[in-house]
Amino acid sequence: MESGTLLQDSLAQAMIEAGALFHRRGWVPATGGNFSARLSSQQVLITASGVHKGELKRDDFLVADMDGQPLEAGRKSSYETGLHMQLYRRDPTIGAVLHVHTIANTVLSRRLDRIELSGYELLKLLPGAPDPAARVEIPVFGNDQDIARLSARVDAHMSERAKFPAYLIAGHGLYAWGDNVAQARHRVEALEFMLECELWSGR
Amino acid sequence: MESGTLLQDSLAQAMIEAGALFHRRGWVPATGGNFSARLSSQQVLITASGVHKGELKRDDFLVADMDGQPLEAGRKSSYETGLHMQLYRRDPTIGAVLHVHTIANTVLSRRLDRIELSGYELLKLLPGAPDPAARVEIPVFGNDQDIARLSARVDAHMSERAKFPAYLIAGHGLYAWGDNVAQARHRVEALEFMLECELWSGR
Amino acid sequence: MESGTLLQDSLAQAMIEAGALFHRRGWVPATGGNFSARLSSQQVLITASGVHKGELKRDDFLVADMDGQPLEAGRKSSYETGLHMQLYRRDPTIGAVLHVHTIANTVLSRRLDRIELSGYELLKLLPGAPDPAARVEIPVFGNDQDIARLSARVDAHMSERAKFPAYLIAGHGLYAWGDNVAQARHRVEALEFMLECELWSGR
Amino acid sequence: MESGTLLQDSLAQAMIEAGALFHRRGWVPATGGNFSARLSSQQVLITASGVHKGELKRDDFLVADMDGQPLEAGRKSSYETGLHMQLYRRDPTIGAVLHVHTIANTVLSRRLDRIELSGYELLKLLPGAPDPAARVEIPVFGNDQDIARLSARVDAHMSERAKFPAYLIAGHGLYAWGDNVAQARHRVEALEFMLECELWSGR
Numbered sequence: 001m002e003s004g005t006l007l008q009d010s011l012a013q014a015m016i017e018a019g020a021l022f023h024r025r026g027w028v029p030a031t032g033g034n035f036s037a038r039l040s041s042q043q044v045l046i047t048a049s050g051v052h053k054g055e056l057k058r059d060d061f062l063v064a065d066m067d068g069q070p071l072e073a074g075r076k077s078s079y080e081t082g083l084h085m086q087l088y089r090r091d092p093t094i095g096a097v098l099h100v101h102t103i104a105n106t107v108l109s110r111r112l113d114r115i116e117l118s119g120y121e122l123l124k125l126l127p128g129a130p131d132p133a134a135r136v137e138i139p140v141f142g143n144d145q146d147i148a149r150l151s152a153r154v155d156a157h158m159s160e161r162a163k164f165p166a167y168l169i170a171g172h173g174l175y176a177w178g179d180n181v182a183q184a185r186h187r188v189e190a191l192e193f194m195l196e197c198e199l200w201s202g203r
Numbered sequence: 204m205e206s207g208t209l210l211q212d213s214l215a216q217a218m219i220e221a222g223a224l225f226h227r228r229g230w231v232p233a234t235g236g237n238f239s240a241r242l243s244s245q246q247v248l249i250t251a252s253g254v255h256k257g258e259l260k261r262d263d264f265l266v267a268d269m270d271g272q273p274l275e276a277g278r279k280s281s282y283e284t285g286l287h288m289q290l291y292r293r294d295p296t297i298g299a300v301l302h303v304h305t306i307a308n309t310v311l312s313r314r315l316d317r318i319e320l321s322g323y324e325l326l327k328l329l330p331g332a333p334d335p336a337a338r339v340e341i342p343v344f345g346n347d348q349d350i351a352r353l354s355a356r357v358d359a360h361m362s363e364r365a366k367f368p369a370y371l372i373a374g375h376g377l378y379a380w381g382d383n384v385a386q387a388r389h390r391v392e393a394l395e396f397m398l399e400c401e402l403w404s405g406r
Numbered sequence: 407m408e409s410g411t412l413l414q415d416s417l418a419q420a421m422i423e424a425g426a427l428f429h430r431r432g433w434v435p436a437t438g439g440n441f442s443a444r445l446s447s448q449q450v451l452i453t454a455s456g457v458h459k460g461e462l463k464r465d466d467f468l469v470a471d472m473d474g475q476p477l478e479a480g481r482k483s484s485y486e487t488g489l490h491m492q493l494y495r496r497d498p499t500i501g502a503v504l505h506v507h508t509i510a511n512t513v514l515s516r517r518l519d520r521i522e523l524s525g526y527e528l529l530k531l532l533p534g535a536p537d538p539a540a541r542v543e544i545p546v547f548g549n550d551q552d553i554a555r556l557s558a559r560v561d562a563h564m565s566e567r568a569k570f571p572a573y574l575i576a577g578h579g580l581y582a583w584g585d586n587v588a589q590a591r592h593r594v595e596a597l598e599f600m601l602e603c604e605l606w607s608g609r
Numbered sequence: 610m611e612s613g614t615l616l617q618d619s620l621a622q623a624m625i626e627a628g629a630l631f632h633r634r635g636w637v638p639a640t641g642g643n644f645s646a647r648l649s650s651q652q653v654l655i656t657a658s659g660v661h662k663g664e665l666k667r668d669d670f671l672v673a674d675m676d677g678q679p680l681e682a683g684r685k686s687s688y689e690t691g692l693h694m695q696l697y698r699r700d701p702t703i704g705a706v707l708h709v710h711t712i713a714n715t716v717l718s719r720r721l722d723r724i725e726l727s728g729y730e731l732l733k734l735l736p737g738a739p740d741p742a743a744r745v746e747i748p749v750f751g752n753d754q755d756i757a758r759l760s761a762r763v764d765a766h767m768s769e770r771a772k773f774p775a776y777l778i779a780g781h782g783l784y785a786w787g788d789n790v791a792q793a794r795h796r797v798e799a800l801e802f803m804l805e806c807e808l809w810s811g812r
Contacts, residue, residue: 026599029596030531030593030595030596032528032599052592101599103606107603119313121374122235122304131348132374145538171538186233186255192232193235193309197306201314322752324780325638328641336752396635396639404719404720437734507731549730549741605809
């Protein structure tokens with residue numbers, strides 16, 4: 001379908017540019033991080049396994065279904081595809097998911113069980129546009145190589161708790177999302193800015 | 204008016220370049236920050252609401268009057284337009300206002316009520332070219348989502364106090380200004396350099 | 407041999423790009439650092455002595471034998487060639503060796519005798535793909551201007567100890583390697599990320 | 610003189626590139642810093658007053674005599690020209706002088722009277738190629754707006770003391786030099802690397 005291809009090209013390009021920006025900042029070291037964008041209620045475009053997120057090419061993306069299975073035989077999606085799919089399945093408004101490894105999110109996620117952000121103007125960029133004076137909690141999940149188990153823990157926490165705008169995995173990184181790639185990227189920028197402030201503040 | 208358009212293009216270009224530089228430094232995360240330049244005693248060119256300041260295009264600017272009202276129907280100027288207008292109304296020599304969010308200005312503005320800078324050669328870049336041995340005070344205002352109230356507080360402080368070369372809003376960022384975009388940008392560079400030194404010194 | 411020349415060009419290009427990236431990060435200050443890639447069981451392509459690793463040109467590389475002797479008369483290979491050759495001689499699977507000077511590896515290597523990394527997702531990038539929960543030790547060797555003596559110490563440590571994925575020289579830098587330039591570069595990115603996290607954690 | 614013009618162009622280009630690199634690192638904020646290169650025993654090419662060192666153009670340089678007087682009427686050389694000339698007059702082997710403002714050199718120069726560097730491989734880049742185990746002292750002079758008086762103090766210290774490879778001015782920056790622009794630039798890179806390590810080491 002021609003229009004499907006155009007949509008894929010456009011979403012891939014937005015993720016290629018996000019990856020180049022994040023790599024200049026040092027937020028996707030080595031082959032760390034992974035990105036995805038929703039194509040439809042049934043399909044997602046996601047980075048392939050093992051590619052460098054700072055130098056993405058059009059061929060580094062593949063189409064997967066809502067269980068994370070690649071449509072094209074012989075291709076392998078990102079190791080952490082299940083964490084992306086948990087978000088798309090739970091919330092139909094989510095259009096893009098970005099995962100980055102940064103110094104600030106790695107150091108803080110190894111030190112703390114949850115991170116409370118308050119008093120930052122940039123909180124307004126997060127889902128629901130919280131008042132900067134409000135307290136916004138970012139949960140930290142323990143790292144787990146069993147992605148199915150980890151995504152189930154994230155999903156359960158989303159059922160039990162007030163909404164959270166992003167989450168951390170200890171020693172591993174940030175997951176953030178938005179209606180589209182641009183919004184998800186702005187939220188990554190805003191969250192990482194606040195986390196870096198927290199790191200400097202010595203918590 | 205042709206010359207008016209040329210002037211607008213030239214000022215927009217200077218702000219586009221300032222934004223690209225600031226974004227490389229991490230000083231305008233997400234859609235944070237906003238920039239303006241004076242067109243005349245009655246008009247200002249200012250960034251539109253919600254655009255990314257690191258990737259500005261010519262269309263991301265609009266013309267507003269001295270009350271911050273866009274001349275063109277249906278457009279929306281930056282949320283913080285009132286803070287820019289307070290400066291242009293008070294001081295006719297101000298030709299440009301730049302607002303940035305940085306790690307240093309955010310961390311320090313959350314920690315301190317005012318910042319005193321002394322012993323920096325770069326103080327000479329600030330209005331009045333203070334001697335590097337002098338003490339220059341940068342006030343910190345509490346953050347406030349009511350921009351009219353916040354700009355009135357800034358204005359009152361300017362009436363009561365000795366001149367200050369820039370100000371901070373807690374958890375929010377720096378406002379600096381100059382005769383033109385280049386001078387305002389140099390002052391942002393100088394101020395942020397000194398604030399980053401203060402951050403390192405205070406650990 | 408045409409194919410030999412093409413291989414050399416390709417390996418030189420990969421190292422030129424790695425050097426440009428590392429220099430943007432500040433990881434190869436001045437003429438610090440050096441890079442090499444294996445051409446065959448008998449030959450290695452290595453950076454010449456005294457060149458800037460952030461601005462490498464094709465002519466800045468030379469071919470050396472397994473004792474580090476340049477094949478072309480009158481050329482001088484990198485001062486630390488012996489440390490590269492120790493690795494190629496010991497392990498025939500090593501295809502590339504990259505040495506960088508960074509703030510994190512320099513500060514930590516002056517402070518510690520060995521660095522233990524644990525709880526980082528990026529550990530999976532290292533040789534043998536360790537579980538992130540495992541403890542991976544990076545040895546620190548004292549700096550020594552006698553490169554033959556230093557490389558003998560590294561070699562002896564490799565004989566006595568469990569495998570280590572990289573090593574540091576105190577006040578001097580990191581040596582890392584891989585099957586090819588891309589893998590070695592990814593490991594440098596992963597190791598420096600974790601060392602920078604350690605630096606932030608240790609303050 | 611044609612050859613003189615070609616030499617000037619070549620030296621200007623080397624300084625333009627050094628300035629662009631330094632600005633990307635944040636080492637020449639605002640209009641801070643200044644650069645020069647020797648044209649002959651009687652003349653020096655030096656940056657003009659008040660220009661941004663990260664965006665230098667060919668016209669931003671002027672020729673001055675050994676007293677720092679511009680040869681061309683109506684032009685004004687850098688405010689700190691006298692500090693450059695003191696070096697060229699004292700040591701005929703000096704071919705280039707680079708002055709930068711960095712976070713590390715500013716913070717450390719405000720805190721310490723002198724900085725002792727030892728145990729860094731990069732010490733070998735400095736004049737005389739000191740052994741990395743040696744102790745190399747970088748003096749810190751108090752800042753002074755009277756450049757003639759300040760340069761006389763530097764000159765007296767050079768007469769009284771063992772040679773030093775560079776010096777700092779408190780709250781102001783680093784002066785370093787070399788046989789040519791490339792060597793001076795490499796020394797700036799090496800010195801700033803070691804100063805940043807010292808800053809992280811908490812001294």
